[in-house]
Structures are given as structure tokens and as C-alpha cells.
């Protein structure tokens with residue numbers, strides 16, 4: 001079964017800032033994949049659907065993890081905000097309750113804590129929930 005295959009070998013890169021991420025993406029191009037929560041990427045790698053030589057982990061980039069209300073009333077959500085953070089944010093619940101409810105539906109409690117909105121939207125699957 002594809003699910004039981006071991007992860008292929010890769011080098012894990014841990015940038016600390018957005019400029020560092022950009023530099024790594026520019027350097028390694030299609031040899032690298034970004035990893036947010038990894039809930040989809042790890043499965044894709046185990047199935048050998050993608051076999052990146054480098055995995056660029058985004059966990060150590062604090063600038064990507066935020067939910068912020070703008071002065072003009074807009075709401076900005078960083079790519080690394082987790083489904084859990086979004087579904088439990090009083091700001092999101094008050095302003096965009098449908099988004100909080102969507103986030104609350106992204107799988108099990110474990111998955112909620114790890115999966116991110118950026119990973120969901122960049123997944124490439126047309127059926128992911130944040131695209132609704």
C-alpha cells in the first residue's frame with residue numbers, strides 16, 4: 001500500500017524569515033517544496049507523488065503566523081495560521097463566521113492544530129474547504 005511507504009530522503013531547511021524563504025525558493029526551485037503543517041505534503045511524499053530533494057519548513061517564520069484587523073476594516077490572515085487558530089479567533093468569528101466554521105471542519109482535532117490556511121489554499125486540490 002502506498003500509505004505504508006517510508007518517506008523518501010530529503011534535506012530539511014528551516015528558514016527564520018520571509019527573505020530567507022524567498023532566497024531558498026529562488027536557489028532550489030523545483031527541487032524544493034514548502035511545508036506548512038505537512039498534513040498533505042507528507043502523504044504526497046509517502047505516495048511518491050512528490051519527491052523533493054529539499055523541504056523548506058515554514059514553522060520557524062513568525063511573520064507568516066498572524067490574524068490581523070486592518071485600519072480600513074479588512075482582515076488579513078497569514079499563511080501559517082492554523083485551522084484551530086482561525087476557528088477559535090474571536091475576531092474571525094465576529095467578522096467572518098463562515099470562515100471560522102469552515103476552519104472548524106478541517107478534519108480531526110489533531111489535524112486542526114497542525115493544518116494551515118496557506119497549505120490548504122496552495123494544495124492544488126479544487127475541493128479543499130477554504131476554497132468554498
Ligand SMILES: Cc1cc2nc3c(=O)[nH]c(=O)nc-3n(C[C@H](O)[C@H](O)[C@H](O)COP(=O)(O)OP(=O)(O)OC[C@H]3O[C@@H](n4cnc5c(N)ncnc54)[C@H](O)[C@@H]3O)c2cc1C
Nearest residue numbers: 034036037038039040041107115116118119120122128129
Ligand atoms: C486526517 C486529515 C483530514 C483532513 N480533512 C480535511 C478537510 O476536512 N478539509 C480540507 O479541506 N482538507 C482536509 N485535509 C487536508 C489538509 O489537512 C488541509 O488541506 C490542510 O489545510 C493543509 O495544510 P498544511 O499546512 O498541512 O499543508 P502542507 O501539507 O504543509 O502543504 C500542502 C501543499 O501546499 C504547499 N504549501 C504549503 N504552504 C505553502 C505556502 N505558504 N506557500 C506556497 N505553498 C505552500 C506545500 O508545498 C504542499 O504542496 C485533511 C488531511 C488529513 C490528513
